[in-house]
Amino acid sequence: MNHILRPSLAVKIIYAVAAIFCLGLGIWGMKEQLAWDDRIETWDKVDGIILKNTTKRVSSRGKGTKEVADVEYQYTYKGATYHGTKIVYDSDSFPDLKVGTKRQVIVDPENPQNCAIMFWYRGKWGLLRWMDCAVLYVLALLFSGMFLRTLFTKKRVVPERLINYMNTLPAEQFHAALKMEQRAILYNRVELRQKMEYLQSSRFGVIRENVSKSTVVLLGIWLLLSVTATIFIPSCWTLVVISGLLVFSLYKPHVTVFDFQEKKILSGSRFHPEKMEHMEVLPFSDVDHLSCEQVRRKNGYQIGFFAVKRDGTKIPVCKASPRHLELLLELLPELAEKMGHLPITY
Numbered sequence: 001m002n003h004i005l006r007p008s009l010a011v012k013i014i015y016a017v018a019a020i021f022c023l024g025l026g027i028w029g030m031k032e033q034l035a036w037d038d039r040i041e042t043w044d045k046v047d048g049i050i051l052k053n054t055t056k057r058v059s060s061r062g063k064g065t066k067e068v069a070d071v072e073y074q075y076t077y078k079g080a081t082y083h084g085t086k087i088v089y090d091s092d093s094f095p096d097l098k099v100g101t102k103r104q105v106i107v108d109p110e111n112p113q114n115c116a117i118m119f120w121y122r123g124k125w126g127l128l129r130w131m132d133c134a135v136l137y138v139l140a141l142l143f144s145g146m147f148l149r150t151l152f153t154k155k156r157v158v159p160e161r162l163i164n165y166m167n168t169l170p171a172e173q174f175h176a177a178l179k180m181e182q183r184a185i186l187y188n189r190v191e192l193r194q195k196m197e198y199l200q201s202s203r204f205g206v207i208r209e210n211v212s213k214s215t216v217v218l219l220g221i222w223l224l225l226s227v228t229a230t231i232f233i234p235s236c237w238t239l240v241v242i243s244g245l246l247v248f249s250l251y252k253p254h255v256t257v258f259d260f261q262e263k264k265i266l267s268g269s270r271f272h273p274e275k276m277e278h279m280e281v282l283p284f285s286d287v288d289h290l291s292c293e294q295v296r297r298k299n300g301y302q303i304g305f306f307a308v309k310r311d312g313t314k315i316p317v318c319k320a321s322p323r324h325l326e327l328l329l330e331l332l333p334e335l336a337e338k339m340g341h342l343p344i345t346y
Contacts, residue, residue: 011150012147012150012151015143015144015146015147015150016143016147018139018143019140019141019143019144019147020140022136022137022139022140022143023136023137023140025136026133026134026136026137026140029132029133029136030133033133036088039106039108039116040106040118043106043107043108043109044077044106044107044109045104045105045106045107046075046076046077046104046105046107047075047102047103047104047105048073048074048075048084048102048103048104048105048117049073049074049075049100049101049102049103050071050072050073050097050098050099050100050101050102050103051072051073051074051083051099052070052071052072052099053069053070053071053097053098053099054070054071055067055068055069055070056068056070069087071085071087071117072084072085073085073103073105073117075105075107075115077107077112078112080112082107082112082113082115084105084113084115084116084117086115086116086117087116087117087118088116088117088118103117104117104118105117106118158329159326159329159330161330161333162329162330162332162333162344164333165332165333165336165337165344166344168341169341169343173289173343174343174345177288177289177291177308177343177345178345180288180308180311180312181291181308181312181314181345182312182313182314183314184293184304184306184313184314184315184316185316189254189256189267189304189316189317189318189319190207190208190209190254190255190256190267190318190319191209191254191302191318191319191320191321191324192207192305192318192319192320192324192327192328192331193209193324193327194208194327195327195331196258196331199273200273202260203259203260203261204257204258204259204260204271204273205257205258205260205335205338206255206256206257206258206271207255207256207257207317207318208254208255208271209254209255223240223244226240227240254267254268254269255267255268255269255270255271256317256318257271257276257279258335258338258339260338263283263284263285263339264281264282264283264284265281265282265283265284265287265307265315265317266279266280266281266282267279267280267282267317268280282307282309282315284339284340286309286310287307287308287309287310287339287340287342288308288309288310288342289308289342289343289344289345290305290306290307290308290317290332290335290336290339290342290343290344290345291305291306291307291308291314291344291345291346292304292305292306292328292332292344292345292346293306293314293346295319302319302320302321302322303319303320303321303322303325303328304316304319305317305318305319305320305328305332308345332344
């Protein structure tokens with residue numbers, strides 16, 4: 001237990017590469033945007049005539065094909081006539097311009113054949129043109145934070161109280177408990193982020209979800225910004241859906257309750273002492289021992305706390321991140337004693 005929670009080298013590399021990739025992509029996007037700004041300001045502008053404005057289908061990086069603009073135009077620059085096909089637009093749609101329509105063309109003075117027609121240029125929208133880069137920078141910052149957290153994850157020391165409790169039980173009991181355990185999945189269960197609270201003269205021990213207010217505020221601001229961005233960048237709706245699901249998950253509570261009077265474990269979304277029939281129930285008499293197991297999650301490592309039944313089935317009780325592991329380690333001997341002096345495996 002003292003060392004298993006240190007993140008692996010692979011996890012550190014993944015976070016570092018993701019941060020560098022997002023940062024690099026953001027810098028590249030900003031560089032491209034600034035390059036177009038320079039062209040708009042410094043290149044000459046002349047009138048061009050649309051010769052063709054249709055569509056064509058092109059491959060889309062392994063995602064089948066998509067329809068894009070197929071435009072040809074003619075322009076005259078310093079007495080010479082040129083033809084161009086390069087256009088700039090920020091979506092798959094473009095104006096339905098008839099053949100013969102005049103349109104402004106920007107021309108590179110040093111190479112008149114280098115030109116472009118601007119159908120719609122997001123550079124005119126002020127700071128909103130940096131929205132894509134800003135999202136990438138935020139992602140880079142998040143991945144960098146995750147990487148730094150893996151670097152400074154400290155070893156966790158087993159509390160003296162837990163060690164003393166383990167010494168009161170014979171070693172054979174632990175070996176027998178380990179052999180009977182089956183594999184388990186740590187699905188949605190309450191995350192231990194604060195000490196277990198007691199209700200009704202310590203009859204109930206309650207572990208509740210405890211989401212910090214700052215997290216709720218930050219996600220709320222992020223959701224608001226995402227909704228605002230969709231006005232100008234329709235593709236941001238995906239970001240809105242993801243943000244909405246995250247905010248919704250914060251308001252979908254989970255709770256685990258130990259009823260020390262009736263000797264049973266209850267779990268559900270809400271807890272009211274006078275109304276518990278909707279909660280899942282596991283009697284203490286069905287529990288052979290308690291177990292802690294390291295679980296690999298998408299966002300790193302967590303410790304799953306399970307009540308193991310006499311047939312070896314593991315019932316998830318709660319989960320704890322490395323940051324709050326001390327709370328779980330302090331709670332283990334207290335629960336094991338109150339549930340009938342049960343063994344604890346890890």
